[in-house]
Amino acid sequence: MKIVLYTDLDGTLLDLSNYSYEAALPALTTLKRRKIPIVFCTAKTLAENEYYREELGIRDPFIVENGGAIFIPQGYFSFDFDYTKEMKHYCVIEFGARYEELRAALNAIRAETGFKIKGFGDMTPEEVAKDANLSIEKARLAKDKIYNESFIFDEPAEKEKILFEKIHEKGFSLTHGGRYYNIHGRNADKGKAVKVLTELFRREYGAEAVKTIGIGDSRNDIPMLEAVDQPAVVRRKDGTWLELPLKNLYKARGEGPEGWVEVVNKFILTNLKFKK
Numbered sequence: 001m002k003i004v005l006y007t008d009l010d011g012t013l014l015d016l017s018n019y020s021y022e023a024a025l026p027a028l029t030t031l032k033r034r035k036i037p038i039v040f041c042t043a044k045t046l047a048e049n050e051y052y053r054e055e056l057g058i059r060d061p062f063i064v065e066n067g068g069a070i071f072i073p074q075g076y077f078s079f080d081f082d083y084t085k086e087m088k089h090y091c092v093i094e095f096g097a098r099y100e101e102l103r104a105a106l107n108a109i110r111a112e113t114g115f116k117i118k119g120f121g122d123m124t125p126e127e128v129a130k131d132a133n134l135s136i137e138k139a140r141l142a143k144d145k146i147y148n149e150s151f152i153f154d155e156p157a158e159k160e161k162i163l164f165e166k167i168h169e170k171g172f173s174l175t176h177g178g179r180y181y182n183i184h185g186r187n188a189d190k191g192k193a194v195k196v197l198t199e200l201f202r203r204e205y206g207a208e209a210v211k212t213i214g215i216g217d218s219r220n221d222i223p224m225l226e227a228v229d230q231p232a233v234v235r236r237k238d239g240t241w242l243e244l245p246l247k248n249l250y251k252a253r254g255e256g257p258e259g260w261v262e263v264v265n266k267f268i269l270t271n272l273k274f275k276k
């Protein structure tokens with residue numbers, strides 16, 4: 001059996017308020033030793049993914065900006081496959097829209113509705129740093145977007161429906177992660193990217209051999225959780241779990257990275273059988 005682990009970062013592998021992964025380090029080391037692919041599947045940018053890959057010593061493919069693109073290190077798979085372009089030392093499979101188009105759509109919606117919308121592109125690195133509780137260096141990485149735009153929607157909850165409609169009208173999609181709203185291409189979500197990448201893992205290791213696990217915490221993770229064999233959610237800061245009607249959904253008691261460790265122990269490190 002070849003287990004592939006898809007994991008969200010913010011609020012899941014990383015603590016939502018201080019971005020710490022301390023609690024997960026021993027389990028990460030064991031996964032790497034056992035050669036279990038750890039695939040980041042996150043709203044974060046290419047630059048942020050590279051930062052955490054470097055920090056954690058992870059060399060597996062990763063999915064950026066809520067499914068905007070898959071980055072696969074060259075030579076990772078033993079066969080040739082279709083991809084959109086080469087960038088640095090990656091083969092990139094793109095699904096997302098262009099950043100400039102997304103910015104234009106948000107500007108148009110702001111003009112049409114008067115909604116208080118503030119995108120990362122409207123903010124200085126200092127402002128992003130303050131709002132997201134990041135260092136200025138990390139805020140620069142977070143602003144370096146290619147396929148989606150994150151924004152603050154400073155309006156009452158009932159206005160969210162209008163925002164959804166407006167974004168759909170413009171031909172794009174909306175997701176809501178832990179802290180920010182995201183506008184992105186209609187064809188791009190975490191689930192689509194997970195399916196495409198899982199196919200590549202199946203070609204490499206055999207269709208029957210590959211079992212996928214997904215760990216997340218919020219709404220932008222739903223397509224990823226629906227696309228894996230074993231979905232799991234970690235507890236959020238407010239004590240709740242993401243609700244979704246998946247029969248075999250596992251709810252970890254632990255919050256953020258502690259819940260992440262619980263899922264990894266239960267489904268990977270203790271060799272429990274998959275129920276699906």
Ligand SMILES: [Mg+2]
Nearest residue numbers: 008010011217
């Ligand atoms: Mg999250």
